Amino acid sequence: MKDNVTPLFDDPADAQTASEADGLAALESRVGRVHLRQRLGLEADYEERVFRFGTHFFHLENWYSVHALIRNSLRLVGLHGRGRRNARAVVLRENEVALEGLPAAFDGYRVLQISDPHLDMSEDITDAVIERVRGLEYDLCVMTGDYRARTFGPYQPTLAAMARVREHLRGTIAAVLGNHDTIRMVPGLEAMGIRVLLNESMALARDDAEIHLAGIDDAHYYRLDNFEKAAARIPSNAFSILLSHTPETYKHAGHAGFRLMLCGHTHGGQICLPGGLPVITDADCPRRYVRGPWRYHSLIGYTSTGSGSSIVDVRLNCPPEVTLHRLRAI
Numbered sequence: 001m002k003d004n005v006t007p008l009f010d011d012p013a014d015a016q017t018a019s020e021a022d023g024l025a026a027l028e029s030r031v032g033r034v035h036l037r038q039r040l041g042l043e044a045d046y047e048e049r050v051f052r053f054g055t056h057f058f059h060l061e062n063w064y065s066v067h068a069l070i071r072n073s074l075r076l077v078g079l080h081g082r083g084r085r086n087a088r089a090v091v092l093r094e095n096e097v098a099l100e101g102l103p104a105a106f107d108g109y110r111v112l113q114i115s116d117p118h119l120d121m122s123e124d125i126t127d128a129v130i131e132r133v134r135g136l137e138y139d140l141c142v143m144t145g146d147y148r149a150r151t152f153g154p155y156q157p158t159l160a161a162m163a164r165v166r167e168h169l170r171g172t173i174a175a176v177l178g179n180h181d182t183i184r185m186v187p188g189l190e191a192m193g194i195r196v197l198l199n200e201s202m203a204l205a206r207d208d209a210e211i212h213l214a215g216i217d218d219a220h221y222y223r224l225d226n227f228e229k230a231a232a233r234i235p236s237n238a239f240s241i242l243l244s245h246t247p248e249t250y251k252h253a254g255h256a257g258f259r260l261m262l263c264g265h266t267h268g269g270q271i272c273l274p275g276g277l278p279v280i281t282d283a284d285c286p287r288r289y290v291r292g293p294w295r296y297h298s299l300i301g302y303t304s305t306g307s308g309s310s311i312v313d314v315r316l317n318c319p320p321e322v323t324l325h326r327l328r329a330i
Contacts, residue, residue: 023187031198035217035224039183042222047152083271083314088124090132090307093321095293097300098330099259101239105209107329111241112138112169114322115264116178116306119161121149121313126161129307132322134168140204141169143194144264144304145178145218145245147185155181159188166192174202174213178245178265179221180310197243199229214258215243220265220283225249227256247289247303254299261301262325266290268305272317291318 028036112133119126148158158181166173173194177183186196195202197215204211212234219225225244234240242258246265253261268291269278281290288294294301307320 020184020187024184027183027186027198031200035198035226036183039217039222039224042224043152043182043184079316080314083312083316086315087309087313087320088128090128090320090322092132092136093304093323094326095302095323096326096328097260097293097302098328099239099300100298100330101259102327102329103206103209103211103239104329105207106211106239106327109140109206109327110138111262111325111327112136112141112322113144113262113264113302113304113325114141114165114307115144115304116146116267116308116310117165118149118180118306118308118310119147119165120157121308123161125308125313126164128320129322130165130168132307133165136324138324139171139206140213141171141173142213142243142262143173143175144243144262145176146180146265146306146308146310147178147189148180148182149308149310151180151221152182155185155188159185162189162194163192166194172204174215174243176215176243176245177218179218181218197230199224199226201230201233201240210238212238212240213243214240216249218245219249220246225252227252231256231258246283247294247301248283248285250285250289250294250296250299250301253301254296258299260327261299262304263301264304264306266303266305267310268292268303268318270305270309270311270315270318274317276317278318 117129147162148155175189175194175196189196198217201212201214204213214230214234216225216230240258242253242261244261244263247263266281266283269281272278278290283290289303291303291305304323305318305321307322309315
């Protein structure tokens with residue numbers, strides 16, 4: 001007599017390989033059946049263009065005919081070559097942040113943030129990220145999403161490129177998924193030693209003190225962020241940091257009691273007017289939250305401009321970055 005168990009996949013072909021099925025089954029036991037099925041289902045819906053005339057139709061990243069128009073327009077005004085060179089000149093941005101309630105033991109704690117690398121867009125962009133992070137000194141590395149260039153399709157090239165970057169990172173590495181990423185990547189990322197937080201948290205210890213790091217699933221496209229689950233294991237008076245792919249969750253994060261929020265997604269505009277004024281940010285939040293440091297009530301935040309490029313591999317008046325945050329107790 002067979003057990004009455006509902007299979008994880010409606011069609012066995014949904015799991016591309018046996019190892020992927022095993023990895024997702026293990027992930028299901030961790031994040032829950034509903035979360036995993038929602039993420040897989042929404043990803044499948046997107047690939048079938050279910051959202052073509054829905055809430056996600058007007059995202060530029062989904063208008064592939066526009067990509068060529070942007071490239072040709074930049075060529076026409078003589079900025080395409082410069083923009084491509086800019087996109088490969090990743091800078092190290094340093095951000096010292098004073099935080100009330102940070103345990104004294106964590107004063108000077110260094111957090112390296114890598115966001116939006118879109119690693120499979122081109123090999124030389126991956127090389128540029130590696131060159132920038134090589135040899136840096138830090139206590140924790142966090143990644144805030146969008147490792148893949150497209151929002152659908154094969155993810156194995158992304159994992160291969162991430163493996164190259166991973167060779168030059170050290171210590172504890174934590175990450176969240178972005179709207180370009182598939183949850184199918186999680187087992188592969190975690191096999192490299194990159195802990196992916198899907199509405200989960202982890203404790204960080206230093207000397208005799210402890211703080212907590214939480215991460216939410218993508219809140220921009222898939223809208224599967226769950227603050228209650230992410231904070232469930234964090235003591236009420238503990239100091240906590242949130243990783244979110246997008247700054248759009250700033251209000252929820254602030255009222256949930258997080259003290260520091262690190263995010264990306266916006267690319268700072270990527271193609272900006274002189275002075276760094278973004279033309280488009282693709283984020284439903286005020287522009288003061290789409291680039292660099294910001295504050296919302298007692299929540300301190302930072303939005304990375306990202307180390308990669310989206311749609312087209314160019315940057316204008318908005319350098320790509322990796323960010324080294326130094327935490328200060330006050």
